[in-house]
Amino acid sequence: xxxxxxxxxxxxxxxxxxxxxxxxxxxxxxxxxxxxxxxxxxxxxxxxxxxxxxxxxxxxxxxxxxxxxxxxxxxxxxxxxxxxxxxxxxxxxxxxxxxxxxxxxxxxxxxxxxxxxxxxxxxxxxxxxxxxxxxxxxxxxxxxxxxxxxxxxxxxxxxxxxxxxxxxxxxxxxxxxxxxxxxxxxxxxxxxxxxxxxxxxxxxxxxxxxxxxxxxxxxxxxxxxxxxx
Amino acid sequence: xxxxxxxxxxxxxxxxxxxxxxxxxxxxxxxxxxxxxxxxxxxxxxxxxxxxxxxxxxxxxxxxxxxxxxxxxxxxxxxxxxxxxxxxxxxxxxxxxxxxxxxxxxxxxxxxxxxxxxxxxxxxxxxxxxxxxxxxxxxxxxxxxxxxxxxxxxxxxxxxxxxxxxxxxxxxxxxxxxxxxxxxxxxxxxxxxxxxxxxxxxxxxxxxxxxxxxxxxxxxxxxxxxxxxxxxxxxxxxxxxxxxxxxxxxxxxxxxxxxxxxxxxxxxxxxxxxxxxxxxxxxxxxxxxxxxxxxxxxxxxxxxxxxxxxxxxxxxxxxxxxxxxxxxxxxxxxxxxxxxxxxxxxxxxxxxxxxxxxxxxxxxxxxxxxxxxxxxxxxxxxxxxxxxxxxxxxxxxxxxxxxxxxxxxxxxxxxxxxxxxxxxxxxxxxxxxxxxxxxxxxxxxxxxxxxxxxxxxxxxxxxxxxxxxxxxxxxxxxxxxxxxxxxxxxxxxxxxxxxxxxxxxxxxxxxxxxxxxxxxxxxxxxxxxxxxxxxxxxxxxxxxxxxxxxxxxxxxxxxxxxxxxxxxxxxxxxxxxxxxxxxxxxxxxxxxxxxxxxxxxxxxxxxxxxxxxxxxxxxxxx
Numbered sequence: 001x002x003x004x005x006x007x008x009x010x011x012x013x014x015x016x017x018x019x020x021x022x023x024x025x026x027x028x029x030x031x032x033x034x035x036x037x038x039x040x041x042x043x044x045x046x047x048x049x050x051x052x053x054x055x056x057x058x059x060x061x062x063x064x065x066x067x068x069x070x071x072x073x074x075x076x077x078x079x080x081x082x083x084x085x086x087x088x089x090x091x092x093x094x095x096x097x098x099x100x101x102x103x104x105x106x107x108x109x110x111x112x113x114x115x116x117x118x119x120x121x122x123x124x125x126x127x128x129x130x131x132x133x134x135x136x137x138x139x140x141x142x143x144x145x146x147x148x149x150x151x152x153x154x155x156x157x158x159x160x161x162x163x164x165x166x167x168x169x170x171x172x173x174x175x176x177x178x179x180x181x182x183x184x185x186x187x188x189x190x191x192x193x194x195x196x197x198x199x200x201x202x203x204x205x206x207x208x209x210x211x212x213x214x215x216x217x218x219x220x221x222x223x224x225x226x227x228x229x
Numbered sequence: 230x231x232x233x234x235x236x237x238x239x240x241x242x243x244x245x246x247x248x249x250x251x252x253x254x255x256x257x258x259x260x261x262x263x264x265x266x267x268x269x270x271x272x273x274x275x276x277x278x279x280x281x282x283x284x285x286x287x288x289x290x291x292x293x294x295x296x297x298x299x300x301x302x303x304x305x306x307x308x309x310x311x312x313x314x315x316x317x318x319x320x321x322x323x324x325x326x327x328x329x330x331x332x333x334x335x336x337x338x339x340x341x342x343x344x345x346x347x348x349x350x351x352x353x354x355x356x357x358x359x360x361x362x363x364x365x366x367x368x369x370x371x372x373x374x375x376x377x378x379x380x381x382x383x384x385x386x387x388x389x390x391x392x393x394x395x396x397x398x399x400x401x402x403x404x405x406x407x408x409x410x411x412x413x414x415x416x417x418x419x420x421x422x423x424x425x426x427x428x429x430x431x432x433x434x435x436x437x438x439x440x441x442x443x444x445x446x447x448x449x450x451x452x453x454x455x456x457x458x459x460x461x462x463x464x465x466x467x468x469x470x471x472x473x474x475x476x477x478x479x480x481x482x483x484x485x486x487x488x489x490x491x492x493x494x495x496x497x498x499x500x501x502x503x504x505x506x507x508x509x510x511x512x513x514x515x516x517x518x519x520x521x522x523x524x525x526x527x528x529x530x531x532x533x534x535x536x537x538x539x540x541x542x543x544x545x546x547x548x549x550x551x552x553x554x555x556x557x558x559x560x561x562x563x564x565x566x567x568x569x570x571x572x573x574x575x576x577x578x579x580x581x582x583x584x585x586x587x588x589x590x591x592x593x594x595x596x597x598x599x600x601x602x603x604x605x606x607x608x609x610x611x612x613x614x615x616x617x618x619x620x621x622x623x624x625x626x627x628x629x630x631x632x633x634x635x636x637x638x639x640x641x642x643x644x645x646x647x648x649x650x651x652x653x654x655x656x657x658x659x660x661x662x663x664x665x666x667x668x669x670x671x672x673x674x675x676x677x678x679x680x681x682x683x684x685x686x687x688x689x690x691x692x693x694x695x696x697x698x699x700x701x702x703x704x705x706x707x708x709x710x711x712x713x714x715x716x717x718x719x720x721x722x723x724x725x726x727x728x729x730x731x732x733x734x735x736x737x738x739x740x741x742x743x744x745x746x747x748x749x750x751x752x753x754x755x756x757x758x759x760x761x762x763x764x765x766x767x768x769x770x771x772x773x774x775x776x777x778x779x780x781x782x783x784x785x786x787x788x789x790x791x792x793x794x795x796x797x798x799x800x801x802x803x804x805x806x807x808x809x810x811x812x813x814x815x816x817x818x819x820x821x822x823x824x825x826x827x828x829x830x831x832x833x834x835x836x837x838x839x840x841x842x843x844x845x846x847x848x849x850x851x
Binding site: 066068070108109110 | 775778779782822825
């Protein structure tokens with residue numbers, strides 16, 4: 001019999017995962033063209049560099065350019081965190097595709113939600129997003145036709161289903177035309193908030209977390225083998 | 230007890246071959262040397278197990294016939310037709326050119342004109358058996374030099390026949406034996422026509438019919454019969470058996486039975502060819518050699534030198550790449566088995582004396598013995614030299630200093646793809662390659678490629694290695710690749726090396742140097758094929774893609790984890806097995822999870838009736 005082989009065990013908890021209480025999940029599909037998110041990422045990275053146990057940054061498009069997400073690593077990072085930050089631009093009234101894939105793959109049934117899915121319970125989720133259009137375009141009479149809040153329920157409910165508390169988002173509208181000073185100011189606010197969490201005034205005012213349970217009738221019938229719609 | 234003589238002969242030949250060939254290989258020599266030496270040892274000048282070398286040579290000549298049949302099988306009619314210029318043009322130049330120079334030299338040294346003529350024409354021929362044997366051994370049959378060598382050999386086979394037929398005219402005994410002039414020519418043409426027509430029209434249906442009987446030994450018998458029958462026909466016409474077999478092979482080259490015929494004939498060819506070389510070894514008349522050692526050495530060296538000079542000129546004119554030249558020159562410079570026939574026929578016809586004939590036969594045999602040794606010498610001293618001096622004048626070496634941010638070393642299949650993506654994005658790399666022929670071709674396609682050996686420090690400097698940021702190491706030769714990597718790391722530490730690995734071994738060698746941006750050249754294309762296979766079996770394309778990507782990640786992680794243990798084979802094997810098992814487990818686990826996800830029920834403790842959110846509005850109150 002050969003000696004035990006020093007292989008990475010794919011089935012066990014992965015090594016070398018950032019363990020920080022504030023975990024920034026950043027996603028921008030074209031960071032080289034970004035004005036706002038690049039600055040925000042720099043600000044978060046600066047914090048991570050000074051105190052790695054406080055802030056960790058995961059730039060999804062840099063980590064997974066081929067869209068193959070390492071689920072165990074991501075889940076381990078989430079488990080260690082207490083505040084999860086989703087930092088991304090709003091594209092087509094929603095999140096970039098890799099961010100959505102990350103949610104699909106990482107927030108797995110039986111882990112993030114479902115009968116035994118309690119890994120994220122009690123943590124906070126904070127959306128930090130930017131829109132190209134100015135704030136007043138998100139009006140019934142303007143070209144975006146809806147108030148921006150109308151695009152947030154999916155985030156809110158995703159958080160709720162996983163038992164995450166959805167903190168009030170930090171938004172920057174009109175990113176195309178924002179001046180350098182405005183963006184710099186926004187990044188400063190971002191960094192301050194990352195540092196000061198959980199001592200935010202508005203957290204006091206938040207309602208208690210919503211509990212969601214899903215009835216069996218909404219699930220695929222037991223024993224079915226074909227893929228659910 | 231009496232032992233049948235054929236059994237004893239078989240015992241001697243097989244034992245000699247089985248002992249001598251592995252010994253020769255062990256010494257790093259060609260197996261042909263092994264056979265030749267075995268022949269000398271068991272022949273009349275060694276331990277005298279066998280004394281009748283001539284009879285053996287006649288029999289073993291069939292090995293050459295089989296070999297030409299196999300060569301023919303590899304050469305479709307179209308390709309043969311494309312070679313016609315080389316065959317008749319360069320074949321004529323080699324055969325008559327060498328013969329002329331040797332003849333004039335012999336007469337200048339005072340030889341009788343008839344002796345000079347016979348010796349020159351006999352020595353101008355080369356050994357097809359050794360030539361093609363060496364080419365096959367080195368995998369050179371399909372190179373320019375290989376095809377040229379084959380062409381010249383074919384021409385010699387054709388040319389030897391009229392030569393042998395004409396010899397009696399030179400003799401004092403008189404003509405009348407030459408196969409009957411016009412009648413002979415007509416017969417020869419008729420037989421070749423029969424072979425070509427028969428091969429086209431009859432052979433395939435016949436083979437199909439035989440194959441349908443589904444008994445492999447009958448197919449083998451049919452294959453042998455085919456060659457024997459062709460050879461017999463040719464001999465009846467007074468033509469070269471080998472040439473006939475070659476024709477038959479060409480006619481079957483595009484048939485569906487080509488591979489089967491090859492596998493069936495191959496072992497017979499191998500053994501008979503070995504026997505042939507043994508017979509050549511036996512036929513060296515050492516009495517002549519011992520009598521006039523200096524004279525024979527002089528003749529051998531002189532005729533090799535003259536032929537080599539002619540061939541060298543041909544190489545340049547035919548544009549054979551310098552590294553392939555030594556093989557081409559040495560293989561065609563040696564004497565050949567047709568030489569034996571020429572000298573014997575000449576002696577019989579009385580054109581030359583018997584001592585002269587056996588002297589010349591010994592000279593030819595010695596040259597055949599020398600050939601493999603010369604090849605070894607060429608490999609050792611000539612090839613490295615040629616590699617360094619490869620056709621400098623045709624393409625200029627890189628001279629003006631470059632300042633691109635990327636240097637690509639090696640612009641073959643791999644480097645080109647890297648380069649094209651870079652170019653397409655406005656990055657113009659400095660490209661180095663050391664294959665002058667390839668550079669010529671690439672330049673015709675509009676690439677700016679410099680001739681340069683990346684193992685040379687001065688050249689790397691000129692290429693801008695001191696200021697570039699990325700060095701793409703796409704050289705296909707593993708040793709050179711590692712050598713260049715070391716050089717670059719040592720002298721240009723700021724350069725990020727992006728390396729191509731030919732295989733895992735190469736990967737690890739680069740890894741040990743600290744290089745991390747390494748890709749195995751076949752991994753990704755193989756995974757794409759695996760995806761195609763899965764998709765064809767019914768996997769959804771995206772699922773197949775995900776599995777392939779996951780496999781890739783696992784495979785690379787495992788490779789890297791094993792890097793420190795790469796010397797430990799047992800561990801590597803165990804790791805490979807464990808890795809395979811892990812991956813199977815992982816995929817199985819995921820399938821199971823997916824099934825559970827599909828089958829999941831609701832998850833509240835509260836019972837199904839009170840589960841909807843609407844029943845708990847109070848939760849939303851502050």
